[in-house]
Amino acid sequence: MKGELLYEGKAKQVFKVSGNDSQLILSYKNDATAFNGIKKASFTGKGKYNNLISSKVFDFLHARGVKSHFERSLNETEQLVKRTKIVPVEVVVRNIAAGSITRRLGIPEKVEFAPPLVELYFKDDGLGDPIINDEHARLLTDLSEQELADVKTTALVINQHLSEFFSEVNLTLVDFKLEFGRNLNGEIILSDEVSPDTCRLWDKDTGEKMDKDVFREDLGDLLKVYEAILNRLEAVK
Numbered sequence: 001m002k003g004e005l006l007y008e009g010k011a012k013q014v015f016k017v018s019g020n021d022s023q024l025i026l027s028y029k030n031d032a033t034a035f036n037g038i039k040k041a042s043f044t045g046k047g048k049y050n051n052l053i054s055s056k057v058f059d060f061l062h063a064r065g066v067k068s069h070f071e072r073s074l075n076e077t078e079q080l081v082k083r084t085k086i087v088p089v090e091v092v093v094r095n096i097a098a099g100s101i102t103r104r105l106g107i108p109e110k111v112e113f114a115p116p117l118v119e120l121y122f123k124d125d126g127l128g129d130p131i132i133n134d135e136h137a138r139l140l141t142d143l144s145e146q147e148l149a150d151v152k153t154t155a156l157v158i159n160q161h162l163s164e165f166f167s168e169v170n171l172t173l174v175d176f177k178l179e180f181g182r183n184l185n186g187e188i189i190l191s192d193e194v195s196p197d198t199c200r201l202w203d204k205d206t207g208e209k210m211d212k213d214v215f216r217e218d219l220g221d222l223l224k225v226y227e228a229i230l231n232r233l234e235a236v237k
Contacts, residue, residue, distance in 0.1 A: 001025070002078075010037060011050070011197060017080070022184055023071070026079045026193075028054075034216040036128050041215065048076040049226035050195040055079060056233050057165065057194040064161050066154070068190035069181060084181025084191045088123040089137050091151060093159045094175040098200050099213075104131075116159055118152050123179070147188050151180055158190070166201060169232035171210060174200035196226055 002025050003016030010033045015025040028047035033040050051073060058070035069081040094101060097111040101119075120137050121129045132140070137148055155178055163173045176199040181191035192198075196211040203210055210229055215222045 012193070022083055024081050024083050025074065026051075026081055028077045028079075028193075032197075032212065032215050032222065034212065036125060039216070043223050045223055046226065049223070049230050050193065050197055051077050051079060053226070053230055053233065054193040054195040057162070060165050061158065061161060061190070061194075066158060066161065066190060067187075069183070081191075082183055082189075084183050084189065086123070086179055086181045086191055087141050087143060087151075087188065089132070089141055089143070089151075089180070090121040090123050090129060091155045091178045091180070092119040092121060092175060093117070093155050093178070094119065095159070095163070096172070096174045096200075096202075098174050116156065118155055142182075143188070151188060154180075154190070162194070162199075166199075167204075168236055169229070170204045171201045171229070171232070172204055174202055176200065196229055201229065 001018055003018040005013055005015055006024070007014040010031060011029055013027040013029065015027060017023040017025060028051040030042050030044055030046045031040065032043060032046060055070070055073040058068050061068060062070070069084045071080045071082060073079050094113055094117040096113065097107045098109050101107055102109050120132050120134070122132045122136065122140055123129060134148060137143060138145065143151070158178065159173070162176065166173045176194065178190060178194070179192035180188050183189055199211055200213060201210045202208065209219060210225050214220050214225050
């Protein structure tokens with residue numbers, strides 16, 4: 001079923017599906033990177049946790065009417081997805097101040113945003129994924145004005161759903177990054193992954209960070225944290 005390797009990024013490999021041009025296979029790697037690839041490490045089993053957690057998130061979003069490229073999990077580290085052309089804009093939704101926004105704007109960590117903030121970043125490692133505005137996004141991509149507005153609205157809808165999803169397992173959704181892609185019909189749909197690599201999650205009781213910040217800030221055992229998140233999600237009926 002798995003064909004040739006099409007692309008390899010920091011966290012995943014993308015493979016063709018033999019005899020089927022409408023689908024792809026995403027293979028989650030064990031690598032962890034931070035600060036635009038400056039900090040790197042590998043954790044045996046990390047790919048499994050990201051794949052299984054992301055699969056649960058996509059299934060949850062599908063049940064609530066959010067369209068995505070996800071079709072199903074194939075095994076512990078691989079997913080079958082619809083082929084999309086990724087739009088080179090990362091959409092970040094922030095509920096609470098953390099990470100880069102605290103450094104850029106001097107906002108103290110843990111300040112809550114009401115309503116949530118939506119930020120756009122140009123997906124280009126060579127440029128350091130710079131923050132951009134709507135006009136930049138339309139200049140740098142093939143998104144129409146309406147499509148960009150729809151992407152931002154969808155991101156906020158996803159934020160509502162995911163906040164509830166993680167709250168059920170006693171986690172606060174601090175912020176998260178989304179990527180969208182254009183499918184073979186030209187429709188813009190949610191793509192890439194939604195996992196502790198792309199979300200900031202804090203334990204509601206202790207405030208403990210339970211995401212890739214554990215690796216970024218050397219706070220503990222990344223695998224144990226990801227395993228704990230998966231165990232919480234699997235315990236939900």
